[in-house]
Amino acid sequence: MRVLLAVGVVALSLGCSRGVRPDSEVAGTKPTTGKVYTNEAGEKITLIALEPGDAKKALVAFEGTKSELDGQVLVAGVDTQQRRAVEYWTMWRGHKQRFVTVHDRGGYEDLVFSGVNHTGYTHLKPDTGKTGALKVEKVFERYQDLEGEKKYQGLLAFDRKFWTSQAETQLSEAIAATNKACGSKLTSTVAWDSITDAQINKMSFGSYCVGPMESLQKLCERSDEAKRAVQQKLQAVECRLDDAKAALKMEAQKVIWSVTADRTVQSDETTTFFTDNL
Template sequence: MRVLLAVGVVALSLGCSRGVRPDSEVAGTKPVTGKVYSNEAGEKVTLIALEPGDAHKALVAFEGTKSELDGQVLVASVNSERGKTHYWTPWRGRKQRFVSVEDRGGYEDLIFSDVNHTGYTHLKPDAGKTGALKVEKIFERYQDLEGDKKYQAMLAFDRKFWANQAEVQLGEALAETNKACGSKLTSTVAWDSITDAQINEMSFGSYCVGPLESLQKLCARSDEAKRAVQQKLQTVECRMDAQAALKLEAQKIIWSVTSGSTVQPDETTTFFIDNL
């Protein structure tokens, strides 16, 4: 009986008695401290520091963000620079930075960016929720998720998902361009020119919107530019190529990008002024 009581006391003192699988991303670590951040919109992000510190790992839990991250707990690699701490987490086969915390001279600002990185929201430390936080519960929640097939599927690379994200981003930019220019442009992406590795490496939607953003600015400044776009352009194609380039062929803009490089905005604007 004494032995059983002693074992029970040890288990309670550890706070988290469940064993961690040897192949777990958090094997060899334990939760130590946690902090909850929230805002008036109801968004909540919880950060759990893991020991040992030299593992540079943490858990990040999401609630109320109105994104597919809600209810998820992700393991993050942590790095700090210039007063900012970045939390890099896997999602859909890519390393994502959904969360950064910045020291703004006396108060912390947590910056949350959704999966498509088209907007940012700010959260601040929530003392009440932090006081009620049970770090072991978040740790156990993560272990449960690791064994869930649906969760694992959302961590694996998903070409269709990232292609759809890029198409949505391009479609939004196209709508803004047509509004600014009074045009009826269409857009397309030459997906056969883009490898999985390239989709995994870069935010392709951000690269594709370059010529559309330049056309928006030109149309905002000039009625002549509006007329030129309406009369001389029909579609914009975005593709990967060996070299970043911009071409105009038979009322079609061909926008070629390469890893880490696009034609710069000033060059793009000059091209349209000279060729439309």
């Protein structure tokens, strides 16, 4: 069973010490085997396989990741369709997200952890000592305790304010890097009134909207002429959703960057646009 590729073959005690609520996400399952992954940064991620195997579910516990996931145990849907990789998809703040992927690197396992909104990646490896001391029932019971807490349920529900804030932070960081490279004073905005909750829930707007800044930054790093053009001709960048097509256009000293639910303007197109229009 490929689920066990990621959680190992360490056979631990089966069954549960207490009953599971009928409405629980883990109703009808029980923990079987588990594996602990760690790294030198102190991150620790525990994977617990749940049976029956055809449920394709697991528990994922986070510690030391320096994120809001620390101390949490999430139910994951297990995707074994990728060649030599197992993906764990969990719900967080209304988004179905892949925080954890375990790769078979041809002789060793590599767990790749990406944080909320995929703002970075770290690698963890199996920890034999901690796996040997693991008690899967304790993790299972910890999940049951969390599941009954209102705060935990709130962290699973869709949170528009959280996701817009995440996007604004990514944009601010991209603008700061661009302004440093170009010697400019650009500002950025997102036309949130053009974007519905459903679209925010589907898309990563921070990742979609940083494209123009990344292209401008690279141009400025290569050319003093590009720096002067940005300083003289641009003041702002606005990101918005357009159901019709992804596009770039200039209005006065503002770049309007439109993305769709399926596409953003690619970096070579963006670079060409700025080269032709600045």
